Amino acid sequence: MSVPAEREPATSAPVPALEVRGLVKHYPGVKALDGVDLVVHQHEVLGLAGENGAGKSTLLKALVGLVTPDAGEIYVRGEPVKLRSVVEAADHGIGMVFQEQSLVPNLTAAENILLGSEGGAVRRGVYRWDVMRRLAQEQLDKIGSKIDPLARTDSLSFADRQMVEIAKVLRIEQRSQHPPVIILDEPTSVLESKEIDTLFAQIRRLREFASVVFVSHRLDEVLDVCDRVTVLRGGQSVGEVATAGAVPRELHRMMIGSTGSDDHYHSNAATPVGAAEPRLSVRGLSGASFRDVDLDVAAGEVVAIVGVHGSGREDVCRALFGIEPTTAGEIRMDGKRISLPNTRAACAAGIGYVPAERKTEGMVGPMSVAENMTLTKQKARCAGPFVAPAKQAGLVDRWIERLSIRTPTRDTPIQRLSGGNQQKVVLARWLVAGDIRLLLLDHPTRGLDIGARSEVYRLMRELAASGVATVLLADSLEEAIGMADRILVMNDGRVVTEVACPNGGKPSPLDLVKEMV
Amino acid sequence: MSTPVAVTPVAEPATAKSGPRRAQRITGFMPLIALVALVAALTIADPDFLTQRSLTAVARTAAPLIVLAAGATLIVLCGGIDLSIAALASLSTVLLALWLPDLGGLATPVVIAVAAAIGAVQGVAHVLLRIPSFIVTLGGMSILSAVALVVSGAGTVRVVDDTPVAWLELYLAGYVPMSAATALLVVALIAAVVKATPLHSWISATGYSESAARLAGTPVDLVKIGAFCVSGACAGLAAVMLVSRQFSGGPTMADNLLLPAVAAIVVGGTAITGGHGSLWRSLAGALVVTLLRVGLPIVGVPSAYEQILYGAIIIVAVALTLDWSKVSIIK
Numbered sequence: 007m008s009v010p011a012e013r014e015p016a017t018s019a020p021v022p023a024l025e026v027r028g029l030v031k032h033y034p035g036v037k038a039l040d041g042v043d044l045v046v047h048q049h050e051v052l053g054l055a056g057e058n059g060a061g062k063s064t065l066l067k068a069l070v071g072l073v074t075p076d077a078g079e080i081y082v083r084g085e086p087v088k089l090r091s092v093v094e095a096a097d098h099g100i101g102m103v104f105q106e107q108s109l110v111p112n113l114t115a116a117e118n119i120l121l122g123s124e125g126g127a128v129r130r131g132v133y134r135w136d137v138m139r140r141l142a143q144e145q146l147d148k149i150g151s152k153i154d155p156l157a158r159t160d161s162l163s164f165a166d167r168q169m170v171e172i173a174k175v176l177r178i179e180q181r182s183q184h185p186p187v188i189i190l191d192e193p194t195s196v197l198e199s200k201e202i203d204t205l206f207a208q209i210r211r212l213r214e215f216a217s218v219v220f221v222s223h224r225l226d227e228v229l230d231v232c233d234r235v236t237v238l239r240g241g242q243s244v245g246e247v248a249t250a251g252a253v254p255r256e257l258h259r260m261m262i263g264s265t266g267s268d269d270h271y272h273s274n275a276a277t278p279v280g281a282a283e284p285r286l287s288v289r290g291l292s293g294a295s296f297r298d299v300d301l302d303v304a305a306g307e308v309v310a311i312v313g314v315h316g317s318g319r320e321d322v323c324r325a326l327f328g329i330e331p332t333t334a335g336e337i338r339m340d341g342k343r344i345s346l347p348n349t350r351a352a353c354a355a356g357i358g359y360v361p362a363e364r365k366t367e368g369m370v371g372p373m374s375v376a377e378n379m380t381l382t383k384q385k386a387r388c389a390g391p392f393v394a395p396a397k398q399a400g401l402v403d404r405w406i407e408r409l410s411i412r413t414p415t416r417d418t419p420i421q422r423l424s425g426g427n428q429q430k431v432v433l434a435r436w437l438v439a440g441d442i443r444l445l446l447l448d449h450p451t452r453g454l455d456i457g458a459r460s461e462v463y464r465l466m467r468e469l470a471a472s473g474v475a476t477v478l479l480a481d482s483l484e485e486a487i488g489m490a491d492r493i494l495v496m497n498d499g500r501v502v503t504e505v506a507c508p509n510g511g512k513p514s515p516l517d518l519v520k521e522m523v
Numbered sequence: 524m525s526t527p528v529a530v531t532p533v534a535e536p537a538t539a540k541s542g543p544r545r546a547q548r549i550t551g552f553m554p555l556i557a558l559v560a561l562v563a564a565l566t567i568a569d570p571d572f573l574t575q576r577s578l579t580a581v582a583r584t585a586a587p588l589i590v591l592a593a594g595a596t597l598i599v600l601c602g603g604i605d606l607s608i609a610a611l612a613s614l615s616t617v618l619l620a621l622w623l624p625d626l627g628g629l630a631t632p633v634v635i636a637v638a639a640a641i642g643a644v645q646g647v648a649h650v651l652l653r654i655p656s657f658i659v660t661l662g663g664m665s666i667l668s669a670v671a672l673v674v675s676g677a678g679t680v681r682v683v684d685d686t687p688v689a690w691l692e693l694y695l696a697g698y699v700p701m702s703a704a705t706a707l708l709v710v711a712l713i714a715a716v717v718k719a720t721p722l723h724s725w726i727s728a729t730g731y732s733e734s735a736a737r738l739a740g741t742p743v744d745l746v747k748i749g750a751f752c753v754s755g756a757c758a759g760l761a762a763v764m765l766v767s768r769q770f771s772g773g774p775t776m777a778d779n780l781l782l783p784a785v786a787a788i789v790v791g792g793t794a795i796t797g798g799h800g801s802l803w804r805s806l807a808g809a810l811v812v813t814l815l816r817v818g819l820p821i822v823g824v825p826s827a828y829e830q831i832l833y834g835a836i837i838i839v840a841v842a843l844t845l846d847w848s849k850v851s852i853i854k
Binding site for chain 1: 731
């Protein structure tokens with residue numbers, strides 16, 4: 007509504023199937039989308055690339071009506087549209103195959119494909135199985151899949167279930183009389199390479215009667231299957247590349263920006279050398295999604311673990327905090343063997359954990375800053391069994407000042423703070439007692455803006471300098487390289503290589519990417 | 524370091540949500556407003572209502588309900604529910620009536636301890652077997668009711684010599700019924716202990732966000748088992764109060780207190796989803812429910828309508844207090 011003049015429908019070329027102009031979406035403390043532009047031509051496979059936090063998922067959600075943008079326009083075949091729900095998006099011919107599959111496992115493939123758009127398959131409220139089977143078969147034929155429509159969904163392989171999803175999404179053709187736009191959000195992250203080949207063949211077929219938006223972390227895949235790639239960074243479209251002749255290196259440079267690593271978060275603290283015993287020593291740790299992981303972290307050292315989605319690094323991190331069960335291996339802290347059956351044991355051993363999901367796992371939103379900060383180390387605010395209000399006030403105010411946490415008062419509910427300040431409170435939780443020996447940071451800067459990020463970096467540096475050992479799962483390779491003294495690369499549940507990362511001798515992101523994929 | 528940092532007004536829009544939700548502000552005063560309105564309405568309907576005699580009667584009637592609701596509130600604050608409290612109280616009345624002749628004065632603490640243990644067992648089942656508290660206590664309700672029938676021989680157990688529990692029928696300073704004073708004391712005691720110790724943080728964190736509480740190293744499992752244990756003990760104490768009034772124990776004596784107890788909790792404004800609320804709110808809620816109970820006959824409504832009222836109250840009160848942002852799928 008606010009853009010009255012700019013209404014010229016694209017260009018002389020055929021009208022794009024989908025066009026996004028200047029899309030903006032704010033979340034508290036962070037701009038997820040900052041004026042994104044995107045064009046999807048008809049019968050095209052468009053790749054969408056970007057690091058975590060580049061705004062990919064927010065953009066996709068806006069396209070299927072799960073997120074309402076604050077500003078900007080979405081055009082479908084030249085017509086401006088407002089997408090308020092998945093159903094409205096489907097009415098305009100936009101459908102998405104979600105990263106987490108959305109099929110009902112105990113129904114047949116046919117029922118799932120027709121779920122919500124039964125059409126002629128239901129008469130007077132009763133399923134007509136013959137019609138249903140025929141309609142479902144038509145959908146499956148369209149994508150050339152050989153799945154039995156009457157097979158139960160939970161008996162199908164993951165790749166086949168993905169086919170069912172695609173067949174289901176294609177039903178939106180029935181709603182609009184135009185070729186649909188199908189969005190595939192990281193469809194390959196859990197597929198074997200053979201299954202990926204099958205999927206790619208399907209995607210190329212889809213092009214004949216639909217437009218496809220393909221999202222993946224893996225640049226080689228994006229280049230392989232797409233006609234064109236749009237790169238997002240910091241909530242903006244930073245470039246467009248025709249995939250013919252393009253190389254991953256070029257894309258990657260666009261994704262991470264011009265420089266390798268900004269020096270504002272360079273680790274400047276001298277790495278302590280030659281400590282007799284590492285603070286944390288892990289040998290042969292195995293669990294459901296990782297095997298034979300060896301890991302040493304010295305006091306004062308920052309070790310980053312990098313790897314693509316599904317590499318198992320998150321689970322290693324959670325295992326070190328007693329959340330994820332382990333099947334083999336030993337963990338030693340300062341030479342002493344410890345077992346971590348639960349989070350209490352980990353806390354008692356001087357281990358702290360900052361979860362990736364700050365809002366649901368890191369903090370208790372309605373509780374005050376003071377209560378959140380002292381949640382773990384209750385002794386720090388108690389005299390005997392009782393909470394000592396004066397002691398608590400002094401302690402909390404000291405840390406608010408020390409970490410420059412911006413909050414109206416210490417009794418303000420933490421959910422009213424900005425993301426960066428929330429994260430500082432969550433970090434402070436482990437520091438108030440002064441007994442922290444190992445910090446596990448799972449994406450500590452996720453969803454934070456630049457200013458808040460650099461404050462978290464500064465804090466991490468100070469903690470390392472004071473002798474805390476840190477395991478970092480960074481939000482981006484850039485961050486891992488900037489912060490870490492050493493980097494472990496994980497792939498498919500194993501540590502594949504270790505890269506020294508000293509000041510003045512930092513590896514380039516591309517060296518790491520080579521090992522990750 | 525020594526310079527005190529003035530907390531400057533935040534330049535950027537640092538706040539994610541604006542203040543407490545309006546519904547929460549309203550529910551904060553809801554029980555008190557309802558209480559005053561009810562007293563006023565009943566006084567208008569029957570000017571004799573505001574006398575010492577009928578107020579004492581209300582207090583005595585309310586006492587077991589207050590205690591029951593207070594205990595169950597702890598579980599609701601942790602994000603669970605206890606449907607077995609009334610059946611457990613019924614069983615406890617039977618046990619007390621049976622044991623009074625042999626144990627005398629000891630029977631009271633023994634029954635309360637047994638009830639606490641039964642509560643704790645349900646808590647352990649909930650935590651270790653990872654079964655929703657709703658299911659555990661629904662099963663527990665059925666089991667405890669049946670046990671009460673069996674041990675009582677499916678009949679009322681008369682108490683011949685009630686001296687060990689007669690103290691609850693005394694009046695403090697001549698006016699305040701001892702049972703009501705005890706109920707008040709229990710609420711004050713539990714509320715004070717929770718408030719003054721880390722328990723408050725632990726219970727709130729568990730109720731608001733169990734996963735966050737667990738990841739912060741909070742003893743979530745122990746807190747929950749403890750809540751069930753205290754809830755059981757409260758059911759035991761409520762049973763002692765009932766026996767002292769009725770001079771008998773019965774296998775279904777307290778069964779009709781379940782709905783009023785849940786109503787008291789939600790009318791008080793404690794969120795059924797956990798975290799938000801307090802025992803004091805449940806005290807106010809229990810008084811509201813009791814006034815309704817006592818008041819319906821005064822305004823000429825047959826007591827058969829009582830259950831309709833409880834059902835409606837629970838639904839409306841939950842609708843007002845439910846934190847929709849936390850519940851995406853209603854089951």
